[in-house]
Amino acid sequence: METEVRTPPTICGMGHRMKRKEDARFLFGKGRYVDDIKLPGMLYMDIVRSPFAHARIKSINAERALAMDGVVAVITGKDLEKYNLHWMPTLMGDTQMVLPTDRVMYQAQEVAAVIATDRYIAADAVEAIEVEYEPLEPVVDPFRALEPDAPVLRTDKGKTDNHIWHWEVGDREATERAFQEADVVVKQQIYIPRIHVASIETCGCIADYNPAEGKLTVYMTTQAPHVVRTALALVAGHVGLSEEKIRVISPDIGGGFGGKVPTYPGYVIAIAASVLLGKPVKWIEDRSENLQADSFARDYHITAELAATKDGKITALRIKTLADHGYTDAAANPSKFPAGLFSICTGSYDIKHAFVEVDAVYTNKPPGGVAYRCSFRVTEAVHAIERMVDVLAQKLGMDPAELRFRNFVQPDQFPYKSALGWEYDSGNYPAALRKAMDLIGYEELRREQAERRARGELIGIGISSFTEIVGAGPSRHFDILGIKMFDSCELRIHPTGKAIARFGTKSQGQGHETTYAQIIAEELGIPAAHVQVEEGDTDTAPYGLGTYASRSTPTAGAAAAMAARKVREKARKIAAYLLEVSEEDLEWEPGVFRVKGAPDKSVTIQEIAFAAYTNHPPGMEAGLEAVHYYDPPNLTFPFGSYICVVDIDKGTGQVKIRRFVAVDDCGHVINPMIVEGQIHGGLTMGFAPAMMEELVYDEEGNILTGSFMDYLLPTAVETPRWETARTVTPSPHHPLGAKGVGESATVGAPAAIVNAVVDALSPYGVTHIDIPITPYKVWKILHEKGVV
Ligand code: MCN
Ligand code: CUM
Incomplete structure (x- = not known):
């Protein structure tokens, strides 16, 4: 099934490969970023x-x-303390220093701020500030953090240990029984290291307080401007900043990837400085600050177990995880889900019994936890289950594709209720894996592998058949600090039939100006070229929760369709009036109402729009506009099957990705070109942590990868060529049948790569390798296992 294209290229509704409207200004160098x-x-x-x-x-x-x-x-912190602004809440309801009054808790933490007339003077003045420190014993290792004699970090909260929270889901006893009765059990420790998003633009803001009006405008690199406005009003209301006096503007954003969801101390200090000085204050992080201090991702120490019958039916999953949150829990999860949506870890498989527990701890590292195209910890969940399925296949001596087919949730089982409580809306996992296998020539590759192995060569084939879960709300389960997770669209049609649409989400590069316009074009037949899309200004955009966790299409995209449908209903009334027929006598085709049986009697949406302001029916309000706040009934469950083929050089341990086929399914596609772009970018951001990226600390808590000399990013040179394809399984509850896609590839790719490398080395008894799979790591394994 493919997404049906219902509009001509002049209208450019869903399914068209429309070039991105926003790119003109970027290509002309006319983007408007905070700096x-x-x-x-x-x-x-x-x-x-x-x-x-x-x-x-x-x-x-x-x-x-x-x-x-x-x-x-x-x-300094002491200055902020006078206004009670030295602490702020985190999105997870923890507390975080804006500036410290007595202790610093991680390397690169903010200690004081300089305000100067020039950026260079400010930088020189930073060097001139003398701070005297008395070093304290740091806690760097999260396992050490739990030891009874470890220094207690959050004494400010009255804590007596470093444990933050325990979270569990599933049936512990039933899972335990299933493990006892199992023919086969496999167990694996998996560490998913700390990584950093490295968006091209770092974080920053301009705080502009106007004392005459008492109004604060903040230009800010944020993925969620409305949430920031409300949070600011809640924490700074006592110094006179009430919500109607706060305007947050998120202009063009040079990549967010989750790193621009949290509120960093720098924003708050700049705001405080502007209020105190009555002048605009700009703060832009430099690259090292961004790398060393901003929200990290992952850092999950996972122990995973699978139970199965000897013919390969998985009967139970058990996972225990230790999450290192750094010095405060500043992850950006929905409030009821401290470990995000990690409980999607039963993945694409019909597993009867499952039990998952996560414990979070404080350490002396920067705070965060949710960033890097993660879908709220789905990356960790997918990595765990997709690795474990391969560990099990290896133990059973079974082909990993065969084992997956045997355990997939079957197409007729949807909506499928998982053992950990999710209701998967739709899916067709066997079809996606079959398609990926056909594209890559799986059987042929296995034959080649057998021959090459016989010659002592190292070739590996790895599969990842992942399930995503994106699109929070529904608001009954999802909120951030009590603010319900819906999203919004406000749509106005101008008299000449052109439109402006505003949203509560905020593009950081995903192409919303194009794809939202295409949704409205699809629903109203107004050319997408004539639909102006705006996001990111809290004074003009309807309230929304922002863009992260691939939620924009599932929520605001749905709101766009619903708002357009409201407009169409009013347009139908106007059309009936203009054509002097009843509404029931009208037929809609994109852009035109026609009289049934008299197709030459028609009015266009443009004529209707003009009439809405010049000749509307008596008794009807003038104008043609609508607002919709969309609260999704469920999340959407995009999925995919990826297959990776690697060749390993025995001399150097270098892993070369020979081929990588990615079959994705995000339901109906709004813009195939943009979706492919999202997948290419996402795959590269799956490849990067699989092969190169890791934030490393020494025992003192010094960051050893504090610059791009040591924190390795892939460039076009290292990145393999991606081969993409798709299947289309529409979401049954989304008005357009669309599912989110922005993070799928990052979520799904790392496991395929690791599975391929482990497959290559499996004849030598290798069952697991933690990412990143660096040449040195592989070289060491080759030597330890006596391969060379
Ligand atoms: N799309 C589509 N058809 C679908 C689904 C999506 O055409 N069935 C289009 C959308 O209209 C949108 C894009 O694909 O233009 C991504 O949509 P969606 O999956 O809804 O994700 P969001 O727009 O909510 O983007 C968030 C997601 C996240 S959470 C991260 S992290 C990430 C990602 O997007 N950060 C990005 N992709 C990024 N791409 C760029 N260039 N920059 C980032 O910072
Ligand atoms: Cu988790 S990165 Mo995106 O959700 O902005």
């Missing part, structure tokens, strides 16, 4: 950061800095 904005009288902020992971601050001496020409102010 492009320069306001009159603007001051610049730079931040003093801690060299220690854990230390007491004995003194801060700013005298030399303050004496420098152009330095306007130095702000």
Whole structure:
């Protein structure tokens, strides 16, 4: 099944490969990012950061800095304390220092801020500030954090240990019984390391407080401007910032990938500085600050077990995880899900019994936990289950594709209720895997592998048949700090039949200006080229929860369709009036109402729009517009099957990805070109942590990968050629049958790569390798296992 194209290219509704409307300004170098904005009288902020992971601050001496020409102010935690702004809440309801008053908790933590007339002066003044520290024993290892004699980090919260929360789901006893009765049990430790998103644009803001109006405008690199506005009003209401006086504008964003969901101390300090000084204050992180201090991703220590019959029917899954959250839990999960949607870890398989528990701990590392195209921890879940299926296949001596087919949730089982409580809306897992196997020539590859193995060559084939879960709400289960997770569209049709549509989401590169316009074109027949899409300004956009966890299409995309349908209903009334027939006598085709049986009697949507302002029916309100707040009835469950083929060089341990086939299914596709772009980018962001990326700390909590010399990013040179294809299994509850897709590839790809490498090395007894699979790691294994 493919997405049906119902509109001509002149209208460019769903299914058209429309070129991105936003790209013109980017290609002309006319994007408007936060750092492009320069306001009159603007001051610049730079931040003093801690060299220690854990230390007491004995003194801060700013005298030399303050004496420098152009330095306007130095702000410390003690200054913010006077206004009770030295702490802020995190999105997970924990607390985080804005600036410390006595202790620093991770390397690169904000210690003080300098405000100056020039960015360079601010940077020089940062160097001139003398901070005296008394180093304290750091807690770096999360397992160490749980030991009874480990230093307690969050004494400010009255804690007596470093444990943050315990979360569990599933039936512990039934799972235990299934394990006892199993023919075969496999168990594996899996570490999914800390990684960093490295978007091209770092984080930053301009806080512009206008004392005459009492109004604060913040230009900010945020994926969720409305949530920031409300949170600001809640924490700074006591200093006179009430919500109608706060305007958050998220202009063009140079990549978010989850790293621009949290509220960083820098934003709050810049706001405080602007309010205190009555001038605009700009703060833009540099690359090292972004890498060293911003929200990380992953850092899950997983112990996973599968129980199965000897012919390969999986009967139970059990997972225990330790989550390292750094010094505060500043993940950006929905409030009721501290471990995000990790409980999707039964994956694409019909597993009767499952039990999952996650414990979170504090350590002396930067806070975060949700970033990097993760779908709220689905990446971790997929990695665990897709690795475990291969571990089991290896133990049973069964082909990993065969084992997957044997355990897939079958197409006729949807809607499928998983052992951990999710209701999968739709899927066809066997079809996607079959298609991927045909495209790559699976059987032929296995034959080639057997021959090459006989010659001692290392070739591996890895599969990942993942299930995603994206599109939060529904609001009965999903909220952030109590704010329900719906999303919105406000649509206005102008008299000449052109439109403006505003949304509560915020594109960071995903192409919303194009795809939302296509949705409205699909529903109203107004050419997508004539639909202006706006996001990111809280003074004009309807309230929404923002863009992350691939939720925009499932929520705001649905809201666009629903708002357009409301407009169409009013248009139908106007059309009936203009054509002097009853509404029932009208037929709709994209852009035109026709009289049934008299097809030459018709009015276009443009004529109707004009009439809405010039000649509307008596008794009807003028205008043609609608607002829709869409609360999805369920999440959407995109999925895919990826197959990776690797060749390993025995001499160097270098892994070369020979081929990578990705079959994705995100239901109906709005713009195939944009979806392919999302998948190409997502695959590269799956490849990167699988092969290269990791944030590493030493025992003192010093970051060892604090620059791109050590934190390795793939470039076009390292990145393999992606071969993509799709199946289309529409979501039954989404108005367009669409599912999210923005993170699928990042979620699904790493396991396929690891499975391929382990497959190559399996004849030598290798059952698992933790990512990143660096040449050195492979080289060591080759030597340890006596392969060379
Ligand atoms: N789309 C489509 N048909 C579908 C599904 C999606 O045409 N069936 C289109 C959408 O209309 C949209 C794009 O694909 O233009 C992604 O849609 P969706 O899956 O709804 O995801 P979001 O728009 O909510 O984007 C968020 C997602 C996340 S969470 C991360 S992280 C990520 C990602 O998008 N960050 C990105 N992709 C990114 N791409 C870029 N360029 N920059 C980022 O920061
Ligand atoms: Cu988890 S990264 Mo995206 O959800 O913005």
